[in-house]
Amino acid sequence: EKGGYEHFMLKEIFEQPKSIHDTMRGRLLVDEGVIKMAGIWDHVEKFKNANRIIIIACGTSWHAGLIGEYLIEEYARIPVEVEYASEFRYRNPIITDKDVVIAISQSGETADTMAALKLAKEKGAFIYGICNVVDSSIARITDAGSYTHAGPEIGVASTKAFTAQLTILTLIAFKLGKHNGTLDNTSFMSLIAELDLIPKKIEEVLSTTHELVKNISKDFVKSTNFLYLGRGYNYPAALEGALKLKEISYIHAEGYPAAEMKHGPIALIDENMPIVIIAPKKGHYDKIVSNVQEIKARKGKLIAVVNKGDQQVSEMADYVIEIPETSECFSPILASVPLQLLAYYIAVYRGANVDQPRNLAKSVTVE
Numbered sequence: 001e002k003g004g005y006e007h008f009m010l011k012e013i014f015e016q017p018k019s020i021h022d023t024m025r026g027r028l029l030v031d032e033g034v035i036k037m038a039g040i041w042d043h044v045e046k047f048k049n050a051n052r053i054i055i056i057a058c059g060t061s062w063h064a065g066l067i068g069e070y071l072i073e074e075y076a077r078i079p080v081e082v083e084y085a086s087e088f089r090y091r092n093p094i095i096t097d098k099d100v101v102i103a104i105s106q107s108g109e110t111a112d113t114m115a116a117l118k119l120a121k122e123k124g125a126f127i128y129g130i131c132n133v134v135d136s137s138i139a140r141i142t143d144a145g146s147y148t149h150a151g152p153e154i155g156v157a158s159t160k161a162f163t164a165q166l167t168i169l170t171l172i173a174f175k176l177g178k179h180n181g182t183l184d185n186t187s188f189m190s191l192i193a194e195l196d197l198i199p200k201k202i203e204e205v206l207s208t209t210h211e212l213v214k215n216i217s218k219d220f221v222k223s224t225n226f227l228y229l230g231r232g233y234n235y236p237a238a239l240e241g242a243l244k245l246k247e248i249s250y251i252h253a254e255g256y257p258a259a260e261m262k263h264g265p266i267a268l269i270d271e272n273m274p275i276v277i278i279a280p281k282k283g284h285y286d287k288i289v290s291n292v293q294e295i296k297a298r299k300g301k302l303i304a305v306v307n308k309g310d311q312q313v314s315e316m317a318d319y320v321i322e323i324p325e326t327s328e329c330f331s332p333i334l335a336s337v338p339l340q341l342l343a344y345y346i347a348v349y350r351g352a353n354v355d356q357p358r359n360l361a362k363s364v365t366v367e
């Protein structure tokens with residue numbers, strides 16, 4: 001059932017071209033220039049007129065939510081807040097019937113997310129679900145929703161569900177943006193054409209980086225700390241990269257927005273500190289270059305995820321992982337793939353049980 005792979009996690013990483021394709025199937029109609037999403041369309045005025053959208057989730061799904069905030073605010077110009085479900089439910093939040101609450105959950109059973117949704121529903125908000133498991137508790141309680149069609153995710157560490165969540169959030173942002181008139185037709189058409197290429201580009205990332213990342217991993221088996229940095233859309237991707245590493249390899253890792261480095265974490269940097277930096281051409285590249293200079297001045301070991309043909313960052317990096325160019329908003333999808341592989345191989349070389357890490361459960365049904 002692992003399809004020849006050693007672990008479910010590796011199989012699921014490799015399934016991403018298909019899982020993203022499946023998530024877009026029947027929704028993204030590039031030739032017609034249309035995104036079809038009944039759950040959104042049936043309630044499109046609710047979204048358009050919302051005071052704000054509140055995204056609630058936990059863990060990896062929360063990271064997807066952060067990217068959803070960037071997407072929806074940029075393209076649909078609706079204010080978005082993202083909150084941990086556990087914090088939201090216990091802090092007496094202000095919620096009205098003008099709010100739209102989106103819950104993101106792979107399992108659809110996460111106790112805190114479920115409880116936060118119930119609270120939002122009681123206060124009259126319109127509640128929307130982005131779940132992977134069909135007919136799960138969250139899918140059933142929500143007023144409407146869109147399933148990620150990632151297929152069953154068995155590995156405890158979420159991989160293909162995460163990129164499927166990003167796919168759905170992208171479709172929602174573009175659909176709302178087009179309806180609201182905040183995303184002009186020319187940009188819409190070129191964005192959806194590019195989105196349609198993402199499964200192919202992931203295939204390319206998998207084939208060109210797999211062996212390389214596997215080899216890089218060997219050098220970090222004994223590391224005790226890691227820093228992950230990114231800016232803009234890739235800041236949440238850095239958080240997610242760090243979470244993947246800590247949960248399966250048990251190496252302490254932190255994700256940070258690259259510019260926040262100088263407000264504290266820079267004190268940690270020396271020749272023993274590995275730093276993963278996500279630095280695609282589109283998205284604050286010049287700023288990232290200066291962050292990289294600061295890291296190298298302190299002799300940090302730099303693993304850089306860059307676009308093909310990159311020079312400035314690559315020249316300074318100890319390890320270079322190349323991904324194809326894409327629009328900034330899709331780069332977290334591509335950048336996540338080598339980071340998943342990095343976490344996977346470091347954990348495997350440390351002899352960890354990657355599919356069932358200690359102390360973790362696939363679905364967290366207790367708070």
Ligand code: F6R
Nearest residue numbers: 059060061105106107110157158
């Ligand atoms: C990390 C991971 C967890 C889940 C979190 C939420 O790899 O799997 O952080 O993302 O427990 O789970 P769902 O999405 O099922 O609500």
